[in-house]
Amino acid sequence: MLDFSQTDSSELTARQRRHNQTRREILDAAWRLAEQTGIAGLSLREVAREVGMQAPSLYTYFDSKDALFDAMFAEGYRQLGEAVAEWTAQVGDLEPADALGTVIGLWIQFCQQSIARYQIMFTRAIPGWQPSEEAYAVSATEYQRMAAELEALGVSGPEDLDLYTAVASGLAAQQIANDPTGDRWVRLAPTAARMLLDDIARRRR
Amino acid sequence: MLDFSQTDSSELTARQRRHNQTRREILDAAWRLAEQTGIAGLSLREVAREVGMQAPSLYTYFDSKDALFDAMFAEGYRQLGEAVAEWTAQVGDLEPADALGTVIGLWIQFCQQSIARYQIMFTRAIPGWQPSEEAYAVSATEYQRMAAELEALGVSGPEDLDLYTAVASGLAAQQIANDPTGDRWVRLAPTAARMLLDDIARRRR
DNA sequence: GGCTGAAGTCTAACATTGTTCGGAAAACCA
């Protein structure tokens, strides 16, 4: 039931439609608040106040706070999927090094766009929480899709992928921790791409 | 008052010595519990129970939970300083690439040794907390020391350092998140070192 | 030795959290 927003609306009664709409409002309020307080600082009572409810009423729409996190997590990965699709289209006619550099830069900016989203997707910022199996499945799908795109850019095989992941996520983490609104590490994206591809070539020899 | 454990004991009254000793016990209990629950899951009441006290009694030794985190943070960086000193001694007669590879590997293992320490030092795992100025100063000192050592290994200038930091911390983050007790990313340390140094050489041309 | 004051410890309490329960209102369907 994670992809409520994409459910075929012709099959829905007015009641179900209103239910999904309220769910949407709650999610939006949660994202808004999490952006200010950090994902771990999210408070259900504040979310409720934001949408004009009392806290227990939220339980009509989400089984628990963890379920709300689950929905946010899956939504983040769906957005990542869309972004990746855009990037690969936008990068199709570049040389591999330029293409990879662009993708890394865009990836860091995707992380910068929303700290809350970055925190829930890529860090363990929420004490005790981890995605449910359904939510995890969404993320795994997007990872596979991304891995396929990277293969086309010359990053192939598990070792290459592990190294690429470390570099890209490391750049993003440093960017967000030390220069959240700037581009100090974004600027290094082309260099990092060149570095990775050169090293892959070296190891192939 | 962060370096209580290193205060000259000849100047201390029996009472102060006992005070420091109890502080030490509390810190040890905190590390032990944080290792199980994650740093963000640390509960003062549990810490108190672990040392045979009631929660409010802890406030004789730490002004707040944040002050306890501060002490742990500074202690972590002091341990890092010791470790770095050992590494550089141990690596003195290797070639730069081997030396850097070893250092990166040891660095990742240092992070693996204690998840709680890793979380408080390098992630923002604690909602709302950040190190006090005194604690931050300790970390800044160690970073400068580390930067000096890296310079000797061929990583010089702010750009090199930024890229190195991203790669090393990225490797550690992936290791801890996806294979906390294994060596899937540790094994990549020599490759990463070689990759970094080759790229630095390329950019120097 | 006994007084003084600080240090250590406790219980009680407060505000805040996520969550559950039970009932009232509202919306829907017959």
Next chain:
DNA sequence: TGGTTTTCCGAACAATGTTAGACTTCAGCC
């Protein structure tokens, strides 16, 4: 209209960090 389901709320529970106030313990001084 009557019956059922959904929605919403107030009260309450357990757990959290923290404070206030009282009691004990203990070192130092006349």
